[in-house]
Amino acid sequence: MNFDFSDDQKLLQKTAREYLSEHAPLSLCRAVLESAAPYSETLWQGVAQMGWLGTAIPEEYGGAGFGRLELAVLAEEVGRALAPIPFSSSIYLAAEALLLAGSPAQKQTYLPKLASGEWAATFAHAEQPGECGAAAITTKFAGGKLTGSKVPVLDGAAARFAVVTATGNTGVVLALVDLTATGVERTAVRSIDPSRSLAGIRFNAAPAELLGDVGAGWSTVQAVLDRAAVLMAFEQLGGAERAFEITREYCLSRYAFGRPIASFQALKHRLADLYVEIELARSNAYYGAWALSNDRPELAVAACGARAAASEAFELASAEMIQLHGGVGYTWEFDCHLFYRRAKLLGVALGSAHHWREQLMERLGA
Amino acid sequence: MDFNDTSEEAAFRAEARAWLEANAERLKAGERAPGLAEGRADQELIQRSQQWQAKKADAGWACITWPKEYGGRGASAIQSVIWNQEESHYKIPPNIFGIGQGMLGPTIMVHGSSEQKQRYLRPMLRGDEIWCQLFSEPGAGSDLGGLRTSAVREGDQWVINGQKIWTTGAQYCRWGMILCRTDPGAEKHKGITYFIVDMKSPGIDIRPIKQINGLSGFNEVFFTDVRVSDDNRVGAVNEGWRGALTTLMNERHSIGGGAGGPDFGDLLQLAKETLWEGRPAFADSAVRQRLARFYIRLKGLQYTGYRTQTALSRGAIPGPESSIGKLVGAPLRQEMASFAVDLQGAAGVAMDGAASADDGLWQLMYLATPGLRLAGGTDEILRNIIAERVLGLPPEIRADKGMAFKDVPTGPKNT
Ligand SMILES: Cc1cc2nc3c(=O)[nH]c(=O)nc-3n(C[C@H](O)[C@H](O)[C@H](O)COP(=O)(O)OP(=O)(O)OC[C@H]3O[C@@H](n4cnc5c(N)ncnc54)[C@H](O)[C@@H]3O)c2cc1C
Numbered sequence: 001m002n003f004d005f006s007d008d009q010k011l012l013q014k015t016a017r018e019y020l021s022e023h024a025p026l027s028l029c030r031a032v033l034e035s036a037a038p039y040s041e042t043l044w045q046g047v048a049q050m051g052w053l054g055t056a057i058p059e060e061y062g063g064a065g066f067g068r069l070e071l072a073v074l075a076e077e078v079g080r081a082l083a084p085i086p087f088s089s090s091i092y093l094a095a096e097a098l099l100l101a102g103s104p105a106q107k108q109t110y111l112p113k114l115a116s117g118e119w120a121a122t123f124a125h126a127e128q129p130g131e132c133g134a135a136a137i138t139t140k141f142a143g144g145k146l147t148g149s150k151v152p153v154l155d156g157a158a159a160r161f162a163v164v165t166a167t168g169n170t171g172v173v174l175a176l177v178d179l180t181a182t183g184v185e186r187t188a189v190r191s192i193d194p195s196r197s198l199a200g201i202r203f204n205a206a207p208a209e210l211l212g213d214v215g216a217g218w219s220t221v222q223a224v225l226d227r228a229a230v231l232m233a234f235e236q237l238g239g240a241e242r243a244f245e246i247t248r249e250y251c252l253s254r255y256a257f258g259r260p261i262a263s264f265q266a267l268k269h270r271l272a273d274l275y276v277e278i279e280l281a282r283s284n285a286y287y288g289a290w291a292l293s294n295d296r297p298e299l300a301v302a303a304c305g306a307r308a309a310a311s312e313a314f315e316l317a318s319a320e321m322i323q324l325h326g327g328v329g330y331t332w333e334f335d336c337h338l339f340y341r342r343a344k345l346l347g348v349a350l351g352s353a354h355h356w357r358e359q360l361m362e363r364l365g366a
Numbered sequence: 367m368d369f370n371d372t373s374e375e376a377a378f379r380a381e382a383r384a385w386l387e388a389n390a391e392r393l394k395a396g397e398r399a400p401g402l403a404e405g406r407a408d409q410e411l412i413q414r415s416q417q418w419q420a421k422k423a424d425a426g427w428a429c430i431t432w433p434k435e436y437g438g439r440g441a442s443a444i445q446s447v448i449w450n451q452e453e454s455h456y457k458i459p460p461n462i463f464g465i466g467q468g469m470l471g472p473t474i475m476v477h478g479s480s481e482q483k484q485r486y487l488r489p490m491l492r493g494d495e496i497w498c499q500l501f502s503e504p505g506a507g508s509d510l511g512g513l514r515t516s517a518v519r520e521g522d523q524w525v526i527n528g529q530k531i532w533t534t535g536a537q538y539c540r541w542g543m544i545l546c547r548t549d550p551g552a553e554k555h556k557g558i559t560y561f562i563v564d565m566k567s568p569g570i571d572i573r574p575i576k577q578i579n580g581l582s583g584f585n586e587v588f589f590t591d592v593r594v595s596d597d598n599r600v601g602a603v604n605e606g607w608r609g610a611l612t613t614l615m616n617e618r619h620s621i622g623g624g625a626g627g628p629d630f631g632d633l634l635q636l637a638k639e640t641l642w643e644g645r646p647a648f649a650d651s652a653v654r655q656r657l658a659r660f661y662i663r664l665k666g667l668q669y670t671g672y673r674t675q676t677a678l679s680r681g682a683i684p685g686p687e688s689s690i691g692k693l694v695g696a697p698l699r700q701e702m703a704s705f706a707v708d709l710q711g712a713a714g715v716a717m718d719g720a721a722s723a724d725d726g727l728w729q730l731m732y733l734a735t736p737g738l739r740l741a742g743g744t745d746e747i748l749r750n751i752i753a754e755r756v757l758g759l760p761p762e763i764r765a766d767k768g769m770a771f772k773d774v775p776t777g778p779k780n781t
Pocket of ligand 1 (some may be wrong): 471492498500501502503504505506507508511531532533534535584737740741742743744745746747750762
C-alpha cells in the first residue's frame with residue numbers, strides 16, 4: 001500500500017503551480033469575470049502548450065499518454081488558480097466520454113483537437129431546474145439529428161463541440177454535436193461565476209452522431225459522470241486549499257483588540273475545523289483517484305465520497321473566507337467572492353453534494 | 367498511489383493470517399469481538415487478554431512496530447495496519463495494554479535508562495505487567511502542567527504525596543508512570559519530574575469511580591508518603607515535561623478514533639431493518655443523507671490514516687496531524703450512536719438486548735462516547751493543537767506565564 005503521489009507526480013505539481021502563479025494569478029480570473037469573454041484564450045493556449053490538455057489522452061490520439069493521477073494533480077492546480085478556462089468541461093467530461101465510449105474514428109477526430117487545445121468542448125446535460133437523472137431528459141436523438149434544448153451548459157460559449165445526453169429509441173444515449181453546425185443556436189446565460197460562462201443551447205434537428213453503443217444508455221452517462229466527479233473533486237480541493245491559505249494569512253496579519261485575530265480561540269478552532277474538513281476531502285479524493293486510475297469497481301462508491309466531500313469543503317472554505325475577512329471580504333475588490341462563486345459553480349456542475357450522497361446510498365444500499 | 371499490497375506486504379499479510387488462523391477463532395459473519403466499552407475489565411477478561419498477548423509475544427506478533435531489541439519486529443507502520451486489519455477478523459479479547467504499549471513504552475524507549483528498558487519493556491510487551499498513566503489531577507486536566515502531586519527527595523528515594531484522578535486501569539495495573547511536582551518555586555512546566563511507580567507500593571489507595579456508563583474503568587489514586595527509588599526516575603529532575611510531551615504525542619497517535627463496538631455496516635443494516643410506519647427507515651431520504659455523511663467522514667478518516675501511515679513508512683515522525691483521528695472520530699461515533707438510538711424510536715432507550723436492536727450495543731456506545739471526547743485530550747485541546755502546531759497560529763495567551771508555580775491562581779476553591 002502506498003497512499004501518496006509519486007515523486008514525479010509531485011514534480012509535475014510543482015511545475016504546474018509555478019506556471020499558474022505566473023500565468024494565472026487571481027487577477028486573470030477577475031479579468032474574465034469582469035469582461036464579456038467566456039474564458040481566457042491566452043491561458044487556454046498556454047495550458048495546451050504545456051501539454052496539460054492531453055495529459056491522459058493516449059499518444060496515438062495526440063496526447064501525452066500519462067494516467068489519471070497526473071490529471072488529478074493538474075486538476076488540483078487548475079482549481080487553486082481558479083483558472084478561467086473550460087478545462088473541466090473539455091477534459092474531465094468530453095475527453096473522458098470519448099475515451100470511455102468513443103469509436104476509433106471518433107477518438108481520431110476529436111481527441112487530437114482537444115489535446116492540442118484547438119477545440120474546447122462541453123457536456124450538455126441539464127434541461128431544467130432539479131437534479132437530472134435519466135427521466136429528466138427530453139432532448140431527442142433520431143436519424144442522426146438532435147432536437148431539444150439544454151440549459152445551462154457550462155462553458156457552452158467556449159466549446160466547439162458538445163457531448164449531449166438525449167433519448168433515442170432505445171433509451172438514453174450520448175450524442176456528439178458540432179456546435180457550429182446548422183440547427184444549433186446558442187444564447188448566453190448569466191452565470192453565478194462569470195469567470196466560467198454558461199450558455200443555453202437549442203438543437204433544431206442539428207446533425208449529431210451517437211457516442212457509444214446504442215443500448216449502453218444511462219450507465220455510460222453515469223460512468224462519465226463518475227470519472228468527472230473524481231477529477232472535479234481535485235479541482236474543488238485545490239480551490240478550497242487556496243481559500244484556506246489566503247484566509248489563514250489574513251487572520252495572522254489583521255489585528256483587533258491589540259492582537260492578530262488568528263489568536264482568538266474562536267477563530268483558531270474554526271480554522272482547525274476547516275483544515276480537518278479539507279484533509280478529509282483530500283483523503284476521499286485520493287481514494288477516488290486510485291479507483292479511477294486503476295479502473296476499479298470501487299469507483300462507483302469512491303466517486304460519490306470524493307465528490308460530496310470536495311463540494312462541501314470548497315463551499316465551506318469559501319464561505320468562511322468571507323466571514324473571517326469581515327467587511328472587506330464582502331467587497332468586489334477582494335478576491336473572496338471569486339472563490340465563493342467558483343465553489344458553488346463547481347459544486348452543482350455534476351449534481352449537488354446532496355445528489356451524490358443519495359447516489360452513494362443507492363450504491364451501498366443495493 | 368496504490369491501495370493494493372506490494373508483494374512483500376502480501377507475503378506479510380499471508381503470514382499474519384496463517385498464524386491467526388492457527389491460533390484464534392475467526393469471527394462469523396455479523397459476529398463481533400467484545401470491545402472494551404461493552405465488556406468490563408473483570409479478572410476473567412484480563413486473564414484472557416493477557417493470555418492472548420503472551421501467545422502473540424512468543425510468536426513475535428506483539429507490538430510489531432517496536433524495535434527488535436525490545437521484543438518487537440521493527441515492523442513498518444503499514445505492516446501494523448495490515449496486522450490490525452487481519453487481527454480484527456478474529457474473536458480475540460480487547461486490548462487492555464494500549465496505555466503501556468502505545469504511550470508509556472515508547473516514552474521509556476526515548477527517555478528511560480538502560481536498566482529501565484531492560485526491566486520493564488519485555489513484560490509490558492508480553493502483557494505480563496499492565497501499566498497506567500497517572501497524569502490527570504482534580505485541578506489539572508487540560509492544563510496538565512498545573513499538577514500538584516509532590517515528590518520530595520530523601521537520599522536516593524522520592525516521597526510522593528497527592529492525588530491523581532481518571533486513572534484508567536489503576537485497579538489492575540502493576541506499574542504506573544506518574545508526573546510529580548518537584549520544584550514549586552519554578553515556572554509550572556519547569557518543576558515537574560517523571561517517575562515509574564509500583565502500584566502495589568504502601569501508601570497508594572485506589573478508589574474506582576463509577577462512570578456514566580455504569581462501569582468503573584477509571585479511578586482516583588491517592589498517594590500518602592509513597593516511596594519511589596531514584597532508579598525509577600525517567601529523565602532528569604525537573605525535566606519531566608519533556609517526557610510527558612513524548613507520552614502525549616504517542617497518545618494522540620495511538621488513540622485515533624477507534625472505539626470498537628458497532629460500526630457503519632451495522633448502522634446501515636439497522637436502517638434497513640428498522641421499520642418506520644411499515645417502511646424501512648432506509649427509504650427515508652433524511653436517513654440516507656445522514657448515513658452518507660457518516661460514511662464519507664469515516665472513509666475520509668480511514669484514508670487520512672493511510673496517508674499518515676504512508677508518510678510514516680517513509681521515515682516521517684508522527685506529528686500533531688494525528689490529532690485529526692480522535693478529533694473527528696470521537697464525536698462522529700457519538701453522533702452515529704445517537705442516530706442509531708433515534709432510529710429505533712421509543713425502543714431506542716431500552717438497554718436490554720431483547721427490546722432494542724443490536725443487543726443494546728448502540729446504547730452502550732451512546733453512553734461511552736462522551737468519554738472518548740475527553741480522554742487523551744478534549745476536542746477543544748485537540749483543536750488548539752492543530753491550530754498552533756499544524757497551522758502555526760498564535761498560542762493561547764497564558765495568564766500564568768513567568769510565574770512561579772506556587773503563585774499561579776487556581777479554582778474552583780475547595781469548599
Ligand atoms: C474515559 C476517560 C479515561 C481517562 N483516562 C485517563 C488516564 O488513564 N490517565 C490520566 O492521566 N487521565 C485520564 N483521563 C483524563 C483526561 O485526560 C482528562 O479528563 C482530560 O484531559 C480533560 O481534563 P479535565 O477532565 O480536567 O477537564 P478540564 O481541563 O477541566 O476541561 C473542562 C472543559 O474546559 C475545556 N478547556 C480547558 N482548557 C481549555 C483551553 N485552553 N481552551 C479551550 N477549552 C479548554 C475542556 O475542553 C473541557 O471542555 C481520562 C478521562 C476519561 C474521560
